[in-house]
Amino acid sequence: MKYPLHIYGTALLVLGMLSGCNSSDDSSDDKSLPVEPKGRWVQGDMHVHSTASDGHNLVSSILDIGYSKFGLDFIASTEHSGFKRYEINEGLWRMRVTGLPILNPNPTEELHSHDYAKDQYPDDKVYTSRAADNNKLYQHLVAYREQKLIDDNADKYLLTGMEYTMPYIKEHTTLVLLDDGDVDEINEFHYLYGEGDRFEDDPRKQDMDDLLEAVTFLEDNYADRAFLSFNHPSRKHEVTIEYxxxxxxxxxxxxxxxxxxxxxxxxxxxxxxYEMEEPIYLDEFSDYQGPAYNGRTYGGFDYMTARIGGVWDALLSEGRRISVFAHSDFHSMIKDFWPGEYSKSNIYLEEENQQGLLQAIKDGKSFVTHGDLISDLYFTAHEAENSNNHAWMGDELKVPAGKNVDVTISMNLPLQNNNGDKPDLAFVDVIAGRVTGPVEPGDPNFTKPFADNVEILTSFEKDDPSWSLEGQTLTLEFVIPEVTEDMYIRLRGSNNPKGTPNFVDEQGNPIIDTQKDNYDPAALAWSDLWFYSNPIFISAN
Incomplete structure (x- = not known):
């Protein structure tokens, strides 16, 4: 770390619970949150695949299991875009011809019918056979929504989109576009900007300008109805911070x-x-310890998220509203957990409709968990002595320069997860960084995947005096004194205490998962749990 923040957190004993109950020592004090909740937490998965692309299971069975067995509140259907290398398989074709969904003929193998798709669609992508296939899939999704969600469970949501492979960068994103039962718009986008072998000899779709044109098209036409989120960004070393x-x-x-x-x-x-053996080091930033990019996971998380002062912090330090999500990428039980079984994106929903859910996802009022380590996280900051001036995750708190900021963290510690275990949260770190403004193209630091001025502001560990647990509710408080610089704060925590060999180092950082190769993969996942929250931004005026 090159430049310390010069801000210090002081842990305070918590006297009340989230509900506003007072401690027995001082029953006159109101210790409720600065602002009481008005919505609810919903849990979802925005990255799943069925036999309509390269998955093993019917889309209806995946949805049934995610909603009914594992209690998800929302799922986004994200079959692959394009054809051949974008993994359309015979499922869509047979779905259109027969009008019925299909079963994977060989459930012990991953299904990638690239050659079949190439033969069936040698010079076609959308608006003909491909469009008909896509429309048939959406008819199944809309029917499922109307028959199983709207009628029986008005509080559950099914979003539609696709796993869009970006041209030029050639890596995946989750694209969600609210459809209202009509897929003409996403078909149009796919035709214009979905890359496929049709364009191998075409000068279009070959450079960064084509990709910028694609996202600008979405921005100009669907800014309030669509979003893109990078999937597995470090998996192939294709996504870098300048992109x-x-x-x-x-x-x-x-x-x-x-x-x-x-x-x-x-x-x-x-x-x-994540199978990339060699990390990437950048000579121009060689004074930063450790690699710039790593194609291995750390505690199950992408290096861009897991590294303090890495890519995510670098983006946040510019003031960019970039959230992190956790999804199953479900294809089969060969290598995946079911939607909602292990990975969850927790979104704070205030407006009960699809548009409200999409906006809540975009607003960053969210956190991610593995193995239900925590739930119902309320993470707020407010100006000391003025609780009316407050902010939640995803928001910005503006305070007069030199004022103290009080931070309240309250969460539920679940009694059991889907492995039958009681998750055991061992610590919570508060990570803080300075916001120094955007880095513009042409700046030598535009390719810099590191942030200065990022540190663990304060840490709470189980059984410390500041670890205030009543029932299943853990409440933590601290003060940021005399804030004079723009900053952000975010949270992380694990079930393994700091200093656990091969899992967590002494500072609380996750250790690269290649050091755990002797573990059964499922057992490893359940024994190595983390949560990460999106940030609160704080501006000193």
Whole structure:
């Protein structure tokens, strides 16, 4: 760390619970949150695949299991875009011809019918056979929504989109576009900007300008109805910070985040299917300890998220609203957990409709968990002595320069997860960084994947006096004194105490998962749990 923040956190004993109950020692004090909740937490998965692309299971069975067995509140259907290398398989074709969904003929193998798709669609992508296939899938999704969600469970949501492979960068994103039962708009986008072999000899779709045109199209036409989030960003070393910056500059209402934790968490080959053996070091930033990029997971999380002062912190230090999500990327039980079984994106929902859910996802009022380590996280900051001036995750708190900021963290500690275990939260770190403004194209630091001025502001460990647990509710408080610089704060925590060999170092950082190769992949996943929150931004005026 090059420049310390010069801000210090002081742990305070908590006297009340989230509900506003007072301690027995001082029953006259109101210790409720600065602002009482008005909505509810919903849990979801925005990255799943069925037999309509390269998954093993019917889309209806995946949805049934996610909603009914594992209690999800929302799921986004994200079959692959394009054809051949974008993994359309015979499922869509047979779905259109027969009008029925299909079963994977060989459930012991992953299904990638690239050659079949190439033969069936040698010079076609959308608006003909491909469009008909896509429309048939959406008819099934809309019917499911109307028959099983709207009628029986008005509080559950099914979003539609696709796993869009970006041209030029050639890596995946989750694209969600509210459809209202009509897929003409996403078909149009796919036709215009989905890359496929049709364009191998075409000068279009070959450079960064084509990708910028695609996200600008979404920004211009669907800024309030769509978003893109980078999937497994470090998996292939294709996504780098300058690409994220350039795309976010072009479409700040569309580019909203990344998978902080990839799917495929029980893949026996490599956790998260992150198999890049060699990390990347950048000579121009060689004074920063450790690699710039790493294609392996750390505690199941992407290096961009897991490294303090890494890519995510660098983006936040510019004031960019970039969230992290955690999804299953479900294809099969060969290497995946079911939607909602292990990975969850927790979104704070205030407006009960699809538009409200999409906006809540984009607003960053969210946190991610593995193995239900925590739930119902209320993370707020307010100006000392003025609780009416407050902010939640995803928000910005503006305070007069020199004022203290009080921070309240309250969460539920679940009694049991889907492995039958009681998750045991061992510590919570508060990570803080300075906000220094955007890095513009042409700046030598535009390719810099590191942030200065990032540190663990304060830490709470189980059984410390400041660890205030009543029932299942853990409440923590601290003060940031005399704030004079713009900053952000975010949270992380694990079930393994600091200094646990091969899992957590002495500072609380996750250790690279390749040091745990002797563990069964499923057992490893359940024994190595983390949560990460999105930030609160604090501005000193």
């Amino acid at each position: 994220i910056r350039e795309l976010h500059n072009a479409a700040p209402n569309i580019i909203i985040g990344m998978e902080g934790a990839p799917g495929h968490q029980r893949n026996p080959a490599a956790r998260g299917s």
